[in-house]
Amino acid sequence: MAKHNKKRNTAFIYETLIREVVKQTISKNKKNRDVAIGIIKEHYRKGTELRKELQLYKTLLETKNLNEKIAEKLIFETKKQHLDVDQEKLFKEQSNVISTINKKLSKTCFNNFVPNYKNLATVAQIFDDNLTPKAKVLLETKVINHLVERVQKNNNPSHVSGLVVKKFVNRFNDSYSDLLEEQKNLLSRFVSSFQDNGAEFKFYLNEEIGRLKTCVRESYKLNEIKEDESLKQKLTEVLEVLENFSNTPLNREKLLQIMKVQNLTKELQA
Numbered sequence: 237m238a239k240h241n242k243k244r245n246t247a248f249i250y251e252t253l254i255r256e257v258v259k260q261t262i263s264k265n266k267k268n269r270d271v272a273i274g275i276i277k278e279h280y281r282k283g284t285e286l287r288k289e290l291q292l293y294k295t296l297l298e299t300k301n302l303n304e305k306i307a308e309k310l311i312f313e314t315k316k317q318h319l320d321v322d323q324e325k326l327f328k329e330q331s332n333v334i335s336t337i338n339k340k341l342s343k344t345c346f347n348n349f350v351p352n353y354k355n356l357a358t359v360a361q362i363f364d365d366n367l368t369p370k371a372k373v374l375l376e377t378k379v380i381n382h383l384v385e386r387v388q389k390n391n392n393p394s395h396v397s398g399l400v401v402k403k404f405v406n407r408f409n410d411s412y413s414d415l416l417e418e419q420k421n422l423l424s425r426f427v428s429s430f431q432d433n434g435a436e437f438k439f440y441l442n443e444e445i446g447r448l449k450t451c452v453r454e455s456y457k458l459n460e461i462k463e464d465e466s467l468k469q470k471l472t473e474v475l476e477v478l479e480n481f482s483n484t485p486l487n488r489e490k491l492l493q494i495m496k497v498q499n500l501t502k503e504l505q506a
Contacts, residue, residue: 239359243334243346246286246326246358247293254438256347257340261442273439279333285326286333289363292318296359297352300385303413306384311362311376318363355382401500416502418444419495426491441486445494451480451501458504474500 242248253276260269280287295314296448302310337345350487361367362375422444425437452475461467474497479489 240360242353242357244327244330245356245360245474246289246330247359249330249333249337249354249493250286251352252288252345252348253357255350256345257439258442259348261439264446268341272345275333275336275340279329279336284329285322286329287322289318289326291478292321292363293356293359296379296383297355302383304380304384304386307380308376310383311379315363323339325361331435388417416498418498418502422491422494422498441481441494445478445481448494448497448501449475451504452478452497455501455504498503 254270257269257276260266261274280290287496294316296311297311339342340428358375358378362372367375399501422441425440452471454460458469461471477493478497481494
């Protein structure tokens with residue numbers, strides 16, 4: 237079996253760019269962050285072969301809870317659709333995005349840690365028409381095992397259904413009467429994030445948390461804050477909460493915390 241070339245893996249390039257955006261955001265390098273976002277939007281736009289193939293990767297990587305028979309059918313249909321991807325155009329588009337990353341960002345982008353790299357490599361290989369029968373069976377069995385995997389339920393899910401969000405908004409409204417414009421924007425983007433794997437929402441959330449941190453830091457200059465040690469301590473606790481958001485997945489409780497901070501910063505700026 238030929239060695240897998242990660243730079244020719246459409247989904248790996250996409251994932252490493254997503255992580256580059258996060259890395260540059262944390263480093264507060266707005267220029268490089270915007271460059272990475274621009275590369276994603278330009279090269280993975282609708283109508284490109286990169287976008288077509290990425291969607292096929294996602295079909296196999298983001299689906300679970302199937303029975304084995306349905307999983308086999310899904311693999312078959314996905315591979316069938318992959319035949320419609322223009323390989324010559326795809327190769328050129330991959331070359332262009334690789335060149336753009338090297339020139340506008342850095343070759344080190346390809347060293348970004350991508351947690352599901354092995355799964356990305358497996359899917360890339362089953363799209364290869366030159367597999368031996370043995371390799372084909374072994375790789376497709378891995379994908380089938382992934383597709384039939386049961387999602388473990390937990391009490392602190394990182395993904396929330398639209399119905400849960402609606403109930404959550406209603407509860408929030410009970411406490412705060414009307415949502416602020418920035419709170420509505422946050423919820424709107426959060427709900428729509430289920431349609432694009434959350435990529436756009438991650439960009440927005442990083443910017444919004446950065447804005448909130450700036451607002452909280454600026455509030456230390458207010459006379460009423462300077463004269464009240466307990467208020468200063470509470471603001472420090474709020475900053476610590478915001479600083480820790482990038483370390484854990486977003487859930488309902490964290491979404492509520494962000495909205496409360498949005499409310500707080502609005503009051504501080506009044």
